[in-house]
Amino acid sequence: MEQNLKGALELSGAEACRDYYRDWAATYDSGFAQGMDYRLPAHVAAAYLGAGGDGPVLDVGAGTGLLAERLCEMGFQGQIDAADFSAEMLEVAGQKRLYAGLFQVDITQKLTLERAYRGIVSSGTFTAGHVGPEAIANLLQVALPGALVALSINRRVWTVAGFDRTLQALADAGQITDLRLVEVEVYGAAAAALDADHAGDRALVALFHTV
Numbered sequence: 001m002e003q004n005l006k007g008a009l010e011l012s013g014a015e016a017c018r019d020y021y022r023d024w025a026a027t028y029d030s031g032f033a034q035g036m037d038y039r040l041p042a043h044v045a046a047a048y049l050g051a052g053g054d055g056p057v058l059d060v061g062a063g064t065g066l067l068a069e070r071l072c073e074m075g076f077q078g079q080i081d082a083a084d085f086s087a088e089m090l091e092v093a094g095q096k097r098l099y100a101g102l103f104q105v106d107i108t109q110k111l112t113l114e115r116a117y118r119g120i121v122s123s124g125t126f127t128a129g130h131v132g133p134e135a136i137a138n139l140l141q142v143a144l145p146g147a148l149v150a151l152s153i154n155r156r157v158w159t160v161a162g163f164d165r166t167l168q169a170l171a172d173a174g175q176i177t178d179l180r181l182v183e184v185e186v187y188g189a190a191a192a193a194l195d196a197d198h199a200g201d202r203a204l205v206a207l208f209h210t211v
């Protein structure tokens, strides 16, 4: 079976998702990311840095490390750790030598990491067939007070999966502040030739501070 975006977005359950990325790790950058002109990591990096983000920062669902690549290209010099439940994706990320720590964890479970973070970033992980809003509470547990969080959430799941309600409830409860949403394009023009159904996908980058 050839791994692709359509298959990834139709995944159901953690085990299926982990298996899919095990088989996708080797071709994710050269096939999917290049072919689709995948711009989301750059948008998240720009939003995080533009809002004054610094390190140490945890990249959640880091995959092959595209978000760390964009952060470093944009001049970020702080420590970046990676969290992902796919050992194979983390192995590709590790080869890029941009992450200080690589943690194989399931972010839908309570996280016990070695340190707490001044920032949390994520691109592409909160989308169909992947991770829902229930994981956000786990991320807050590993963030220092006042940490900056920048998470991409695909438009297709924003309301239907309840990301809007979860973030608003956290804001209403005073657990997060300064919630802002930046809408961005997930892919560039080249994507239309590869996957016309998803080429026009948009995501919201949710930016907020922990308290």
Ligand SMILES: C[S@@+](CC[C@H](N)C(=O)[O-])C[C@H]1O[C@@H](n2cnc3c(N)ncnc32)[C@H](O)[C@@H]1O
Residues within 6 Å of the ligand: 014, 017, 018, 021, 040, 041, 060, 061, 062, 063, 064, 065, 066, 067, 083, 084, 085, 086, 089, 105, 106, 107, 108, 122, 123, 124, 125, 130, 131
């Ligand atoms: C679409 S990829 C995004 C990778 C990278 N952030 C990017 O933008 O290229 C989604 C990543 O989330 C990871 N992932 C999915 N569910 C997860 C979970 N419950 N816990 C940790 N990682 C998960 C997958 O292994 C995969 O590497």
